Amino acid sequence: MSPIIIKTIQFFLSLSLLIVLHELGHFIPAKLFKTRVEKFYLFFDVKFSLFKKKIGETVYGIGWLPLGGYVKIAGMIDESMDTEAMKEEPKEWEFRSKPAWQRLIIMLGGVTVNFILAVIIYIGMAWSYGEEYIPADSLKDGLLVTEKNIGDKLGVQTGDLILAIDGEKIEKFGALPIEIVNGNTMTIQRDGRTFEQEIPVDFIATLLEDEDKIRFLSMRTPFVIREVPEDSQNANIGLQEKDAVIGINGNVVHYQDEIVPILTENKGKKVQLSVLRDGATIPMEAEVSEEGKLGVIVGLSSMEEYQEKGYFKIETVKYSFLESIPAGIDKGVSTLSGYVKQMKKIFNPSTGAYKGVGGFAAIGGLFPDSWNWPAFWSATAFISIILAFMNILPIPALDGGHVMFLLYEIISGRKPSDKFLEYAQMTGFFLLIALLLFANGNDVYKWLFK
Missing domain, CATH: 2.30.42.10 (PDZ domain)
Known part of the structure; x- marks a missing residue:
């Protein structure tokens, strides 16, 4: 089977799972608070649906446009922009009739499920597969800079040991590239001395000039x-x-x-x-x-041989089920923290990180060319973290926008008018379309010119 087809299958399977569970995060508390849910859809049903069936008061369906999914909650201004129903008197089963704290829980349900799902996946992976890594400080004679121009830009030489990023010790060699991308300063050991080195603000832009060279650091290997x-x-x-x-x-x-x-x-x-x-x-x-x-x-024929000859160490960690729980939580928190750092870089134009923003093609690229369950679940957990973070951003039309207005209502005691919420939803919708076009436009540009 073609690698592209395998990637596509994994992408849609992962996306479908994440969307359904995200929307369940809204659906379940809505039902618990006796709020009517009119629709529950995987993908968007613009003009028509691939499948739909009404069960009770809710229409369940699958749309044809795979840009997300939604639950349509009665009495709420959402992406459906159904404002006609809002002109009528509020009904007791409508979203707008519920106390602000209940509405807040309903809106936070999706991102909460996404984060919890990622943690559950990381717990399962820790328990099932354990972890194997090379301690960063075990490299016998430092690391290898495979791309000298990139190393020169960063201020790193072959033989250096990078001990810490932003004062935090680097435990795993494999985590070094992403920590450098997210960081501001490095602690380097060179020729027996230790010193601090600033990471250039535009270093990400340097890497994006040739993404094939993004793995510019490696382990030094003997001529055997x-x-x-x-x-x-x-x-x-x-x-x-x-x-x-x-x-x-x-x-x-x-x-x-x-x-x-x-x-x-x-x-x-x-x-x-x-x-x-x-x-x-x-x-x-x-x-x-x-x-x-x-x-x-x-x-040498295996990583174990390098370890036997003393070039570096390989740490193998096996977790019991109870041990895997804190390990999975730590992984979820650290992944979210790392992604937040990346977003800060993206919103700083001087870093050039915005050039690396990708859309569906970039997300699909997270999956391997051949079927691999550990890689599939790792990518799914990471995308779930991304969805949680992006959805909680205080942008109207996203969950975070609704949360922002609900917090304002709880704190001030004043509820924004339906007309204001309608205009805010429209503004947020157009902003999201612009972001979507920009991200996928970047994918097209890279495909055509890089």
């Missing part, structure tokens, strides 16, 4: 022979699997990043190698190709 192909120019000099090159032309080397520049300088020439095998050092003469290669395949 995995295979010598038969057609290699050095097939007959005696190199064997698991030989480690530790010297070239008298230069002591430990890592591939130290060897590559020397080979580049000696293109088309012969070089003297020092090869470590079973604890003994063996001299060899090798030929460097015109491309600056030795003609061998390098690298």
